[in-house]
Amino acid sequence: MMKKQLLGTAIVIMLAMGMTGCKSADTKNHTDTVTSEVNKERQAGSEPVTITFWDENAGPTRTPYYEELIKKFEESHPGIKVEYVGLPWSDSKSKYDVAIQSGTTPDVGGITQSWLTDFIVKEAVIPLDDYFDKWDQKDDMIPGYIHSQRDCAPDGKLYAINNTANIPVVWYRPDVLEEKGIDVPKSWNDIFNTIEATTDKGNNIYGFSIRGGSGGTGALEMMMYSYSGISEMFDENGKSTVNDPSNVEFVERLSSLYNVYTPESDITNGYKEMVAAFDTRVANMIYHNLGSYGEHSKTLEEGEYAALTSIESVKGSTSLVTNGCISYSIFKTTKHPKEAFEFLSFLCENEQSIYWNQNIGQLPTTKTSLESDYVKQLQHIRAAAETSSDPDIKAVLLPIYLPGYADLHENVLPSQFQEVLLGNKTAQEFLDNWAGEMTKLKEEYDQYLTN
Numbered sequence: 001m002m003k004k005q006l007l008g009t010a011i012v013i014m015l016a017m018g019m020t021g022c023k024s025a026d027t028k029n030h031t032d033t034v035t036s037e038v039n040k041e042r043q044a045g046s047e048p049v050t051i052t053f054w055d056e057n058a059g060p061t062r063t064p065y066y067e068e069l070i071k072k073f074e075e076s077h078p079g080i081k082v083e084y085v086g087l088p089w090s091d092s093k094s095k096y097d098v099a100i101q102s103g104t105t106p107d108v109g110g111i112t113q114s115w116l117t118d119f120i121v122k123e124a125v126i127p128l129d130d131y132f133d134k135w136d137q138k139d140d141m142i143p144g145y146i147h148s149q150r151d152c153a154p155d156g157k158l159y160a161i162n163n164t165a166n167i168p169v170v171w172y173r174p175d176v177l178e179e180k181g182i183d184v185p186k187s188w189n190d191i192f193n194t195i196e197a198t199t200d201k202g203n204n205i206y207g208f209s210i211r212g213g214s215g216g217t218g219a220l221e222m223m224m225y226s227y228s229g230i231s232e233m234f235d236e237n238g239k240s241t242v243n244d245p246s247n248v249e250f251v252e253r254l255s256s257l258y259n260v261y262t263p264e265s266d267i268t269n270g271y272k273e274m275v276a277a278f279d280t281r282v283a284n285m286i287y288h289n290l291g292s293y294g295e296h297s298k299t300l301e302e303g304e305y306a307a308l309t310s311i312e313s314v315k316g317s318t319s320l321v322t323n324g325c326i327s328y329s330i331f332k333t334t335k336h337p338k339e340a341f342e343f344l345s346f347l348c349e350n351e352q353s354i355y356w357n358q359n360i361g362q363l364p365t366t367k368t369s370l371e372s373d374y375v376k377q378l379q380h381i382r383a384a385a386e387t388s389s390d391p392d393i394k395a396v397l398l399p400i401y402l403p404g405y406a407d408l409h410e411n412v413l414p415s416q417f418q419e420v421l422l423g424n425k426t427a428q429e430f431l432d433n434w435a436g437e438m439t440k441l442k443e444e445y446d447q448y449l450t451n
Contacts, residue, residue, distance in 0.1 A: 049339045050081040051107035054096075056326070058086025059272075061294045065359045073346050080339050090214040090270060093410055100124045105331035107340040111160065113324025114400035114409075116152040120159050121403050121448075125329040127157040131341040137349050140366045149327060152401050154449060160327035163348040163356060165363040166289045167320060167384050168222050170308040171296065173198075173284045187312035188227045191285070192253060198284040199261045207261045209283035210254065212421055214270040217413040219287055222321040224250040225396050229313030233399050233438070238446065240438035243431035246314060251420065251427035258421045267421055278305075293361025293380055307380035309387035320387065321396040325365075402441045412437065 055066055063086050070082045085106065087095055093115060099105040100122055111119065119125045132138055132146075141161070149160045170191065176198055177184060185191045195207030211219050221242075225231075228246035235241060258266060263277060275292050277283040279299040286292075296305045312318050328347060330340045346352060353364040358374045363384060375381050387393060399405060413434060419425035 046079075048079050048081045049336050050083055051334070051336055051340050051343060052083045052085060053343065054092075054106040054109040055084065055086045056092040056096075056110040056112065057089040059088070061298075062360060065356060069347060069352055069356070072352075073343060077342060077346075080342060082343055093406060103333055105333045107334040107336060108328055108330055108344050111327055111329055112406070113149070113152060113160070113162070113327050114398075114406045116149070116160055116324075116327065116329070117154070117401045118403040118406060119329065120153050120155075124332055125159045126332050126334075126337060127153075127155075127159055128161065128330065128341065128344075129158050131338070131345070132158055132161070135341075135345050137345065137366075140350055140368055141348065142365055142367055142370075145325070145365045148324070152324075160329045161344060161348050162325040162327040163353040163365055164360070165325050165365055166291055167309065167322060167363075167387070168219075168226075168287065168289045169380065169384070170311065171278055171286050171288060171292065171305055172308055173281075173304060174306050175304050176284050185308065185311070188250075188314060191311065192257075195257060195261050195285065201260070204263075204282060206263055206277075206283050208257060208285045209269065209274045209277040210258060210262050210266040210421070211271070211274045211287070212258075212267045212269055212418055213273070213414065215409075216270075217409050217417050218323060220251070220254070220417060221398065221409075222323065223254070223287055225321045225398075226311055226319050227313055229315035229317045229319060231319060231394050231396050233397070234442055238439065238442050240435040240442070242438055243428070243435040248427050248431055249314075251431060255420050255423075255427060267418055290362045290380055290384055291360055293378075294359060297361070307383055309380075309383045310390070310393065318390075318393045319396045320393050321398065323398045324400050399438070399442070402438075402445050404441045404444070405438075408434075408437055408441070 053066075053070070055063065063084075066084060066086075070084055074081060096105070096109065096111070096115070096119075100119070105124060116125075145162055145165065146158065149162070150156050150158055153159055170185075172184070172194075174184070177194070180197060182194055182197055183190075185194050197207070199205065199207040210216070224247045227250040228244060230241050230244055230246065233241060241247070263269075263282060265273065265277075269277070271288070271292075274283075274286050275288065275295050278286045279295055290307065293307075309320075310318055328344045330337055330344060334340050347356070348365065350364070350366040350368045353366050354369050354372055354374060357364045357369075361378070361380065363381065364370070364372070364375070369375065370385075375385065416425060416430050416433065420427055420430045
Protein backbone atom coordinates (compact mmCIF):
# COMPACT_ATOMS: atom_id res chain seq x y z
CA MET A 1 0.00 0.00 0.00
CA MET A 2 1.37 3.39 -0.91
CA LYS A 3 0.70 6.37 1.31
CA LYS A 4 -1.09 9.33 -0.24
CA GLN A 5 0.68 12.60 0.35
CA LEU A 6 -0.87 15.22 2.58
CA LEU A 7 -3.34 17.58 1.02
CA GLY A 8 -1.62 20.92 1.53
CA THR A 9 -3.18 23.95 3.11
CA ALA A 10 -3.37 25.49 -0.34
CA ILE A 11 -5.58 22.71 -1.71
CA VAL A 12 -7.64 22.77 1.45
CA ILE A 13 -8.34 26.46 1.04
CA MET A 14 -9.20 25.96 -2.62
CA LEU A 15 -11.83 23.48 -1.51
CA ALA A 16 -12.94 25.94 1.12
CA MET A 17 -13.39 28.81 -1.28
CA GLY A 18 -15.76 26.67 -3.30
CA MET A 19 -17.90 26.25 -0.20
CA THR A 20 -18.30 29.85 0.90
CA GLY A 21 -21.96 29.81 -0.01
CA CYS A 22 -22.66 26.85 2.28
CA LYS A 23 -23.53 27.77 5.84
CA SER A 24 -23.58 25.18 8.55
CA ALA A 25 -27.08 23.90 9.14
CA ASP A 26 -26.53 24.19 12.87
CA THR A 27 -24.27 26.81 14.43
CA LYS A 28 -25.68 26.82 17.96
CA ASN A 29 -23.48 27.01 21.04
CA HIS A 30 -21.41 24.07 22.21
CA THR A 31 -24.18 21.74 23.40
CA ASP A 32 -23.43 18.74 21.25
CA THR A 33 -24.11 15.08 21.78
CA VAL A 34 -20.72 14.45 23.30
CA THR A 35 -21.37 17.13 25.92
CA SER A 36 -24.73 15.59 26.78
CA GLU A 37 -23.19 12.15 27.23
CA VAL A 38 -20.46 13.48 29.48
CA ASN A 39 -22.91 15.45 31.58
CA LYS A 40 -25.01 12.32 32.10
CA GLU A 41 -21.98 10.42 33.30
CA ARG A 42 -20.88 13.17 35.66
CA GLN A 43 -22.64 12.89 38.98
CA ALA A 44 -24.22 15.97 40.49
CA GLY A 45 -21.99 17.60 43.07
CA SER A 46 -18.87 15.77 41.95
CA GLU A 47 -15.55 17.55 41.69
CA PRO A 48 -14.78 19.15 38.32
CA VAL A 49 -12.60 17.16 35.96
CA THR A 50 -9.26 18.82 35.22
CA ILE A 51 -7.63 18.40 31.83
CA THR A 52 -4.25 19.74 30.75
CA PHE A 53 -3.75 21.68 27.52
CA TRP A 54 -0.33 22.32 26.01
CA ASP A 55 0.09 25.35 23.75
CA GLU A 56 2.95 24.60 21.34
CA ASN A 57 3.73 28.26 20.60
CA ALA A 58 3.12 30.27 23.76
CA GLY A 59 3.96 33.92 24.09
CA PRO A 60 2.48 37.37 24.71
CA THR A 61 0.94 37.58 21.23
CA ARG A 62 -1.07 34.33 21.59
CA THR A 63 -1.33 33.18 25.18
CA PRO A 64 -3.87 35.89 26.21
CA TYR A 65 -6.29 34.66 23.55
CA TYR A 66 -6.05 31.09 24.79
CA GLU A 67 -6.64 32.34 28.32
CA GLU A 68 -9.80 34.09 27.16
CA LEU A 69 -11.02 31.00 25.30
CA ILE A 70 -10.36 28.79 28.31
CA LYS A 71 -12.27 31.21 30.54
CA LYS A 72 -15.21 31.11 28.15
CA PHE A 73 -15.07 27.31 27.96
CA GLU A 74 -15.01 26.86 31.73
CA GLU A 75 -17.97 29.22 32.15
CA SER A 76 -20.06 27.13 29.77
CA HIS A 77 -18.66 23.82 31.08
CA PRO A 78 -18.59 24.15 34.88
CA GLY A 79 -17.70 20.48 35.27
CA ILE A 80 -14.37 20.83 33.43
CA LYS A 81 -11.29 22.83 34.36
CA VAL A 82 -8.49 23.42 31.84
CA GLU A 83 -4.90 23.70 33.01
CA TYR A 84 -2.96 25.75 30.45
CA VAL A 85 0.73 25.00 29.88
CA GLY A 86 2.56 27.29 27.48
CA LEU A 87 5.58 25.92 25.61
CA PRO A 88 8.05 28.13 23.72
CA TRP A 89 8.04 27.17 20.06
CA SER A 90 11.77 26.45 19.98
CA ASP A 91 11.42 23.74 22.66
CA SER A 92 7.93 22.39 22.08
CA LYS A 93 8.75 19.39 19.86
CA SER A 94 11.50 18.18 22.17
CA LYS A 95 9.22 18.55 25.19
CA TYR A 96 6.55 16.48 23.46
CA ASP A 97 9.13 13.83 22.59
CA VAL A 98 10.29 13.59 26.21
CA ALA A 99 6.69 13.47 27.46
CA ILE A 100 5.84 10.66 25.02
CA GLN A 101 8.78 8.61 26.21
CA SER A 102 7.93 9.17 29.88
CA GLY A 103 4.15 8.84 29.56
CA THR A 104 3.52 12.41 30.76
CA THR A 105 1.77 13.89 27.75
CA PRO A 106 -1.16 16.32 28.19
CA ASP A 107 -4.81 15.53 27.64
CA VAL A 108 -4.99 17.92 24.68
CA GLY A 109 -2.08 19.47 22.82
CA GLY A 110 -1.50 21.90 20.03
CA ILE A 111 0.86 20.37 17.46
CA THR A 112 2.11 21.27 14.03
CA GLN A 113 0.82 18.88 11.40
CA SER A 114 4.36 17.90 10.49
CA TRP A 115 4.61 16.09 13.84
CA LEU A 116 1.34 14.18 13.52
CA THR A 117 2.44 11.04 11.65
CA ASP A 118 5.39 10.65 13.99
CA PHE A 119 3.05 10.82 16.99
CA ILE A 120 0.65 8.35 15.36
CA VAL A 121 3.41 5.84 14.64
CA LYS A 122 4.58 6.17 18.25
CA GLU A 123 0.98 5.49 19.36
CA ALA A 124 1.01 8.71 21.36
CA VAL A 125 -2.36 10.10 20.17
CA ILE A 126 -5.82 8.57 19.92
CA PRO A 127 -8.21 8.45 16.94
CA LEU A 128 -11.02 10.99 17.16
CA ASP A 129 -13.42 9.43 14.65
CA ASP A 130 -16.08 8.26 17.14
CA TYR A 131 -16.15 11.62 18.90
CA PHE A 132 -16.10 13.55 15.63
CA ASP A 133 -19.01 11.56 14.22
CA LYS A 134 -21.15 12.51 17.23
CA TRP A 135 -20.16 16.18 17.16
CA ASP A 136 -23.05 18.30 15.94
CA GLN A 137 -20.68 20.92 14.45
CA LYS A 138 -18.78 18.50 12.23
CA ASP A 139 -20.69 19.52 9.10
CA ASP A 140 -19.50 23.12 9.50
CA MET A 141 -15.87 22.03 9.26
CA ILE A 142 -14.40 22.50 5.78
CA PRO A 143 -13.96 18.90 4.54
CA GLY A 144 -10.54 19.51 3.03
CA TYR A 145 -9.02 20.20 6.42
CA ILE A 146 -10.42 16.97 7.85
CA HIS A 147 -9.20 15.03 4.81
CA SER A 148 -5.73 16.51 5.21
CA GLN A 149 -5.56 15.26 8.79
CA ARG A 150 -6.64 11.76 7.75
CA ASP A 151 -3.98 11.75 5.03
CA CYS A 152 -1.33 12.09 7.74
CA ALA A 153 -2.39 8.77 9.26
CA PRO A 154 -1.17 5.44 7.85
CA ASP A 155 -4.52 3.90 8.88
CA GLY A 156 -6.59 6.76 7.47
CA LYS A 157 -8.16 7.63 10.82
CA LEU A 158 -8.65 11.12 12.24
CA TYR A 159 -6.08 11.98 14.90
CA ALA A 160 -6.23 15.79 14.86
CA ILE A 161 -8.50 18.72 14.03
CA ASN A 162 -7.41 22.27 13.28
CA ASN A 163 -9.13 25.60 13.84
CA THR A 164 -6.66 27.66 11.85
CA ALA A 165 -4.95 27.53 8.45
CA ASN A 166 -1.89 29.26 7.14
CA ILE A 167 0.11 29.90 3.99
CA PRO A 168 3.63 31.25 3.55
CA VAL A 169 4.00 34.87 2.46
CA VAL A 170 6.64 37.52 1.92
CA TRP A 171 5.90 40.45 4.21
CA TYR A 172 7.09 43.68 2.57
CA ARG A 173 7.04 47.43 3.16
CA PRO A 174 4.76 49.17 0.61
CA ASP A 175 5.81 52.61 1.91
CA VAL A 176 9.50 51.87 1.27
CA LEU A 177 8.81 50.59 -2.24
CA GLU A 178 6.72 53.64 -3.03
CA GLU A 179 9.38 55.97 -1.67
CA LYS A 180 12.03 54.38 -3.89
CA GLY A 181 9.77 54.02 -6.93
CA ILE A 182 9.98 50.22 -6.94
CA ASP A 183 7.08 48.07 -8.12
CA VAL A 184 5.75 45.32 -5.87
CA PRO A 185 7.78 42.18 -6.72
CA LYS A 186 6.07 39.56 -8.84
CA SER A 187 8.83 36.98 -9.10
CA TRP A 188 11.74 35.68 -7.05
CA ASN A 189 14.11 37.50 -9.38
CA ASP A 190 12.21 40.70 -8.57
CA ILE A 191 12.54 39.92 -4.86
CA PHE A 192 16.32 39.54 -5.07
CA ASN A 193 16.57 42.81 -7.01
CA THR A 194 14.35 44.58 -4.47
CA ILE A 195 16.43 43.28 -1.57
CA GLU A 196 19.51 44.92 -3.02
CA ALA A 197 17.70 48.14 -3.96
CA THR A 198 16.23 48.67 -0.48
CA THR A 199 19.40 47.99 1.52
CA ASP A 200 21.21 50.91 3.21
CA LYS A 201 23.77 49.11 5.33
CA GLY A 202 25.33 52.35 6.52
CA ASN A 203 22.07 53.22 8.26
CA ASN A 204 21.44 49.67 9.47
CA ILE A 205 18.62 49.08 6.98
CA TYR A 206 18.57 45.82 5.07
CA GLY A 207 16.47 44.49 2.24
CA PHE A 208 15.76 41.14 3.88
CA SER A 209 16.15 39.11 7.06
CA ILE A 210 17.06 35.42 6.83
CA ARG A 211 15.82 33.04 9.51
CA GLY A 212 19.08 31.28 10.26
CA GLY A 213 18.10 29.87 13.65
CA SER A 214 15.16 27.78 14.86
CA GLY A 215 12.64 27.07 12.10
CA GLY A 216 14.95 28.42 9.44
CA THR A 217 15.31 25.32 7.27
CA GLY A 218 11.55 24.83 7.16
CA ALA A 219 11.23 28.32 5.69
CA LEU A 220 14.20 27.66 3.41
CA GLU A 221 12.53 24.52 2.03
CA MET A 222 9.37 26.40 1.15
CA MET A 223 11.29 29.28 -0.42
CA MET A 224 13.52 27.14 -2.60
CA TYR A 225 10.64 25.06 -4.00
CA SER A 226 8.70 28.25 -4.65
CA TYR A 227 11.79 29.64 -6.43
CA SER A 228 12.54 26.51 -8.48
CA GLY A 229 8.96 25.70 -9.45
CA ILE A 230 9.55 21.99 -8.74
CA SER A 231 6.25 20.45 -7.72
CA GLU A 232 7.29 16.99 -6.55
CA MET A 233 9.35 16.24 -3.46
CA PHE A 234 10.50 12.87 -4.82
CA ASP A 235 11.14 11.62 -8.34
CA GLU A 236 9.67 8.44 -9.85
CA ASN A 237 12.42 6.39 -8.19
CA GLY A 238 11.70 7.76 -4.73
CA LYS A 239 14.75 10.02 -4.64
CA SER A 240 14.48 13.45 -3.08
CA THR A 241 14.46 16.48 -5.37
CA VAL A 242 15.91 18.74 -2.66
CA ASN A 243 19.29 18.91 -4.43
CA ASP A 244 17.89 19.80 -7.84
CA PRO A 245 20.18 22.37 -9.52
CA SER A 246 17.55 25.11 -9.30
CA ASN A 247 17.22 24.55 -5.56
CA VAL A 248 21.01 24.72 -5.24
CA GLU A 249 20.93 27.97 -7.20
CA PHE A 250 18.42 29.45 -4.78
CA VAL A 251 20.45 28.54 -1.69
CA GLU A 252 23.55 30.04 -3.32
CA ARG A 253 21.73 33.29 -4.07
CA LEU A 254 20.13 33.49 -0.64
CA SER A 255 23.31 32.73 1.30
CA SER A 256 25.21 35.36 -0.71
CA LEU A 257 22.88 37.98 0.80
CA TYR A 258 23.92 37.21 4.36
CA ASN A 259 25.65 40.05 6.19
CA VAL A 260 25.63 42.14 3.02
CA TYR A 261 21.95 42.72 2.37
CA THR A 262 20.77 41.13 5.65
CA PRO A 263 21.70 41.70 9.31
CA GLU A 264 24.68 39.78 10.69
CA SER A 265 22.46 38.53 13.54
CA ASP A 266 20.43 36.50 11.04
CA ILE A 267 22.78 33.57 11.56
CA THR A 268 20.99 32.68 14.81
CA ASN A 269 17.70 34.55 14.40
CA GLY A 270 14.53 32.58 15.03
CA TYR A 271 10.95 33.68 14.48
CA LYS A 272 10.85 36.43 17.10
CA GLU A 273 14.12 38.03 16.06
CA MET A 274 13.25 37.93 12.35
CA VAL A 275 9.83 39.52 12.95
CA ALA A 276 11.40 42.14 15.21
CA ALA A 277 13.84 43.06 12.42
CA PHE A 278 10.88 43.72 10.12
CA ASP A 279 8.73 45.50 12.67
CA THR A 280 11.55 47.82 13.76
CA ARG A 281 12.28 48.69 10.13
CA VAL A 282 15.71 47.06 10.17
CA ALA A 283 14.63 44.66 7.41
CA ASN A 284 12.27 45.60 4.58
CA MET A 285 11.15 42.05 3.76
CA ILE A 286 10.88 38.71 5.53
CA TYR A 287 9.55 35.28 4.57
CA HIS A 288 7.10 33.90 7.09
CA ASN A 289 3.35 33.26 7.00
CA LEU A 290 0.05 34.88 7.85
CA GLY A 291 0.59 34.22 11.55
CA SER A 292 2.95 37.14 12.18
CA TYR A 293 0.21 39.64 11.28
CA GLY A 294 -0.52 40.23 14.96
CA GLU A 295 2.99 41.50 15.64
CA HIS A 296 3.11 43.67 12.51
CA SER A 297 -0.27 45.27 13.19
CA LYS A 298 0.75 46.28 16.71
CA THR A 299 3.98 47.96 15.63
CA LEU A 300 3.47 49.24 12.09
CA GLU A 301 0.78 51.47 10.65
CA GLU A 302 -1.52 50.58 7.78
CA GLY A 303 0.42 50.98 4.55
CA GLU A 304 3.72 50.07 6.22
CA TYR A 305 3.28 46.31 5.78
CA ALA A 306 1.54 43.97 3.34
CA ALA A 307 1.65 40.31 2.37
CA LEU A 308 2.90 39.03 -0.98
CA THR A 309 1.17 35.69 -1.45
CA SER A 310 1.90 34.89 -5.10
CA ILE A 311 5.51 34.72 -6.39
CA GLU A 312 6.61 33.49 -9.82
CA SER A 313 9.33 30.84 -9.92
CA VAL A 314 12.34 30.96 -12.24
CA LYS A 315 10.28 28.74 -14.57
CA GLY A 316 7.53 31.36 -14.74
CA SER A 317 5.07 29.15 -12.87
CA THR A 318 3.71 29.91 -9.41
CA SER A 319 3.58 27.42 -6.58
CA LEU A 320 2.11 27.57 -3.12
CA VAL A 321 4.28 25.49 -0.81
CA THR A 322 2.86 24.37 2.52
CA ASN A 323 3.81 22.28 5.52
CA GLY A 324 0.35 21.92 7.01
CA CYS A 325 -1.57 23.53 9.85
CA ILE A 326 -1.42 23.79 13.61
CA SER A 327 -3.81 21.16 14.94
CA TYR A 328 -5.15 19.75 18.19
CA SER A 329 -4.77 16.13 19.27
CA ILE A 330 -5.80 14.07 22.30
CA PHE A 331 -2.99 12.05 23.81
CA LYS A 332 -3.22 8.40 24.75
CA THR A 333 -2.31 9.06 28.40
CA THR A 334 -5.51 11.03 29.02
CA LYS A 335 -7.93 9.69 31.62
CA HIS A 336 -10.69 11.97 30.36
CA PRO A 337 -10.95 11.58 26.57
CA LYS A 338 -14.57 12.77 26.33
CA GLU A 339 -13.87 15.93 28.31
CA ALA A 340 -10.72 16.44 26.26
CA PHE A 341 -12.76 16.27 23.06
CA GLU A 342 -15.26 18.75 24.48
CA PHE A 343 -12.45 21.27 24.82
CA LEU A 344 -10.79 20.41 21.51
CA SER A 345 -14.05 20.70 19.57
CA PHE A 346 -14.95 23.92 21.39
CA LEU A 347 -11.75 25.53 20.08
CA CYS A 348 -12.68 24.48 16.54
CA GLU A 349 -16.26 25.80 16.48
CA ASN A 350 -17.04 28.77 14.27
CA GLU A 351 -17.17 31.50 16.92
CA GLN A 352 -13.92 30.43 18.56
CA SER A 353 -12.22 29.84 15.20
CA ILE A 354 -13.00 33.38 14.08
CA TYR A 355 -11.94 34.85 17.44
CA TRP A 356 -8.60 33.01 17.38
CA ASN A 357 -7.77 33.74 13.75
CA GLN A 358 -8.87 37.34 13.87
CA ASN A 359 -6.38 37.94 16.65
CA ILE A 360 -3.44 36.01 15.17
CA GLY A 361 -4.15 36.86 11.53
CA GLN A 362 -4.75 33.45 9.97
CA LEU A 363 -7.58 31.66 8.16
CA PRO A 364 -10.49 30.08 10.06
CA THR A 365 -11.53 26.54 9.14
CA THR A 366 -15.33 26.54 9.23
CA LYS A 367 -17.64 27.07 6.26
CA THR A 368 -19.54 29.77 8.10
CA SER A 369 -16.40 31.77 8.85
CA LEU A 370 -15.55 32.22 5.17
CA GLU A 371 -18.49 34.62 4.88
CA SER A 372 -17.31 36.76 7.78
CA ASP A 373 -16.14 40.35 7.45
CA TYR A 374 -12.80 39.30 8.89
CA VAL A 375 -11.97 37.09 5.92
CA LYS A 376 -13.19 39.65 3.39
CA GLN A 377 -11.69 42.88 4.72
CA LEU A 378 -8.05 42.30 5.75
CA GLN A 379 -5.44 42.59 2.97
CA HIS A 380 -3.36 39.58 3.92
CA ILE A 381 -6.37 37.31 4.48
CA ARG A 382 -8.06 38.46 1.27
CA ALA A 383 -4.82 38.02 -0.68
CA ALA A 384 -4.29 34.56 0.80
CA ALA A 385 -7.82 33.51 -0.16
CA GLU A 386 -7.43 34.85 -3.70
CA THR A 387 -4.06 33.18 -4.20
CA SER A 388 -5.20 29.89 -2.75
CA SER A 389 -8.25 29.77 -5.00
CA ASP A 390 -6.32 30.61 -8.18
CA PRO A 391 -6.50 27.51 -10.44
CA ASP A 392 -3.21 28.46 -12.12
CA ILE A 393 -1.25 28.19 -8.89
CA LYS A 394 0.07 24.72 -8.13
CA ALA A 395 0.23 23.34 -4.61
CA VAL A 396 3.56 21.80 -3.57
CA LEU A 397 3.04 19.39 -0.74
CA LEU A 398 5.89 18.97 1.72
CA PRO A 399 6.31 15.38 3.00
CA ILE A 400 5.29 16.15 6.56
CA TYR A 401 3.83 12.64 6.85
CA LEU A 402 7.33 11.13 7.05
CA PRO A 403 8.33 10.13 10.59
CA GLY A 404 11.66 11.81 11.21
CA TYR A 405 10.92 14.75 8.90
CA ALA A 406 10.31 17.17 11.77
CA ASP A 407 13.35 15.88 13.65
CA LEU A 408 15.49 16.44 10.56
CA HIS A 409 14.49 20.09 10.51
CA GLU A 410 14.78 20.49 14.26
CA ASN A 411 18.07 18.76 14.98
CA VAL A 412 20.08 18.07 11.82
CA LEU A 413 19.68 20.74 9.15
CA PRO A 414 19.88 24.05 11.10
CA SER A 415 23.58 23.84 11.96
CA GLN A 416 24.40 22.81 8.40
CA PHE A 417 22.47 25.77 6.99
CA GLN A 418 24.39 28.09 9.31
CA GLU A 419 27.62 26.66 7.94
CA VAL A 420 26.43 27.57 4.43
CA LEU A 421 25.65 31.13 5.52
CA LEU A 422 29.12 31.42 7.04
CA GLY A 423 30.75 30.10 3.86
CA ASN A 424 32.07 26.95 5.50
CA LYS A 425 29.91 24.57 3.45
CA THR A 426 28.69 24.83 -0.13
CA ALA A 427 25.03 24.86 -1.05
CA GLN A 428 25.61 21.72 -3.10
CA GLU A 429 27.13 19.82 -0.17
CA PHE A 430 24.31 20.95 2.11
CA LEU A 431 21.52 19.94 -0.26
CA ASP A 432 23.17 16.66 -1.25
CA ASN A 433 23.22 15.64 2.41
CA TRP A 434 19.65 16.88 2.92
CA ALA A 435 18.42 14.95 -0.13
CA GLY A 436 20.11 11.80 1.10
CA GLU A 437 18.37 12.05 4.47
CA MET A 438 15.00 12.65 2.81
CA THR A 439 15.40 9.70 0.46
CA LYS A 440 16.25 7.47 3.40
CA LEU A 441 13.16 8.62 5.33
CA LYS A 442 10.97 7.93 2.30
CA GLU A 443 12.40 4.43 1.87
CA GLU A 444 11.85 3.61 5.54
CA TYR A 445 8.29 4.89 5.44
CA ASP A 446 7.39 2.98 2.27
CA GLN A 447 8.84 -0.16 3.79
CA TYR A 448 6.83 0.39 6.98
CA LEU A 449 3.60 0.70 5.00
CA THR A 450 4.18 -2.48 3.01
CA ASN A 451 5.00 -4.65 6.04
